[in-house]
Amino acid sequence: MIKVSNLTYVYDKSDHKAVDDVSFEVEKGEVFGFLGPSGAGKSTTQGILTGLLPIQGGEGSVAGHDLRKISSEMFNSIGVSFEQSNVYGKLTALENLEFYRKLFDTDTMDPMELLKLVGLDHVSKKRASTFSKGMKHRLTFARSMLNKPEIWFLDEPTTGLDPAIGNQIKDIIKEKNQEGTTIFLTTHNMFIADELCHRVGFIVDGKLRLIDSPKNLKLKYGEKMIDIEYREGDRSIKETLSIIEDNDRHRLRSIIDKGEILTMHTKEATLEEIFIKVTGRGLV
Numbered sequence: 001m002i003k004v005s006n007l008t009y010v011y012d013k014s015d016h017k018a019v020d021d022v023s024f025e026v027e028k029g030e031v032f033g034f035l036g037p038s039g040a041g042k043s044t045t046q047g048i049l050t051g052l053l054p055i056q057g058g059e060g061s062v063a064g065h066d067l068r069k070i071s072s073e074m075f076n077s078i079g080v081s082f083e084q085s086n087v088y089g090k091l092t093a094l095e096n097l098e099f100y101r102k103l104f105d106t107d108t109m110d111p112m113e114l115l116k117l118v119g120l121d122h123v124s125k126k127r128a129s130t131f132s133k134g135m136k137h138r139l140t141f142a143r144s145m146l147n148k149p150e151i152w153f154l155d156e157p158t159t160g161l162d163p164a165i166g167n168q169i170k171d172i173i174k175e176k177n178q179e180g181t182t183i184f185l186t187t188h189n190m191f192i193a194d195e196l197c198h199r200v201g202f203i204v205d206g207k208l209r210l211i212d213s214p215k216n217l218k219l220k221y222g223e224k225m226i227d228i229e230y231r232e233g234d235r236s237i238k239e240t241l242s243i244i245e246d247n248d249r250h251r252l253r254s255i256i257d258k259g260e261i262l263t264m265h266t267k268e269a270t271l272e273e274i275f276i277k278v279t280g281r282g283l284v
């Protein structure tokens with residue numbers, strides 16, 4: 001669905017590559033997470049893939065369309081939800097969707113149905129300028145689904161939303177993916193990536209450092225830890241021990257031998273911890 005090789009991009013008057021020799025493929029039906037800290041090159045890559053920025057170095061295709069010869073047909077196949085909401089303030093929520101709907105020459109979704117899906121049906125006749133940041137974000141998100149995209153580009157889809165609405169958005173993403181939509185998710189939120197993505201790519205300073213599934217990454221890089229709580233006299237004590245480090249393994253054995261264990265849980269490394277281990281960088 002997406003195939004890029006040696007993608008490179010330098011902004012005018014910049015002395016460094018915003019995207020530096022990036023190659024990857026995304027299969028049909030996959031949720032692919034593009035993860036990295038601020039300034040890593042995520043938005044620039046997404047800009048090239050969605051035709052907002054011209055391809056400079058390298059090759060690529062999106063839904064079978066060559067990025068060097070972008071035609072309007074490509075825009076019928078993709079949906080893009082930007083991190084920054086860009087809705088028309090003077091139009092109502094419904095008018096915003098009706099307006100964009102006319103720009104496609106492909107089958108589109110019913111705007112009211114979309115507003116209902118993102119919980120904005122009760123304000124369909126209100127001007128978007130009166131909306132909160134979260135509501136504008138949901139309207140942008142709904143708009144990106146209008147043309148029933150084959151590939152859906154989502155830039156920080158849950159950032160700045162309250163947790164209940166964030167969960168609703170995550171459910172919609174999962175549902176669309178189950179219906180067959182391929183998803184390219186750009187984020188620096190590792191929890192969302194872990195929950196939603198089949199594979200993730202770590203990008204830092206314009207370079208793609210690694211691609212794998214969250215599960216494989218945890219197996220490969222995650223040092224398994226155990227949270228153990230036990231009783232000693234009339235006190236309960238908690239410890240976190242590695243099951244790889246020799247000293248910790250001895251300690252664990254001696255605690256088990258003494259008995260009186262209250263709780264014991266294995267604890268996997270988070271994707272964020274693995275990102276730091278692999279790239280030497282945090283996600284902010």
Ligand SMILES: Nc1ncnc2c1ncn2[C@@H]1O[C@H](COP(=O)(O)OP(=O)(O)OP(=O)(O)O)[C@@H](O)[C@H]1O
Pocket residue numbers: 011012014017018036037038039040041042043044045188
């Ligand atoms: N319009 C621009 N002109 C010049 N440099 C830019 C422009 N947009 C981005 N850059 C630079 O390109 C690099 C990659 O930026 P990009 O916005 O792609 O990163 P990002 O990973 O999407 O970051 P964020 O998570 O903050 O959106 C950064 O060094 C940034 O400063």
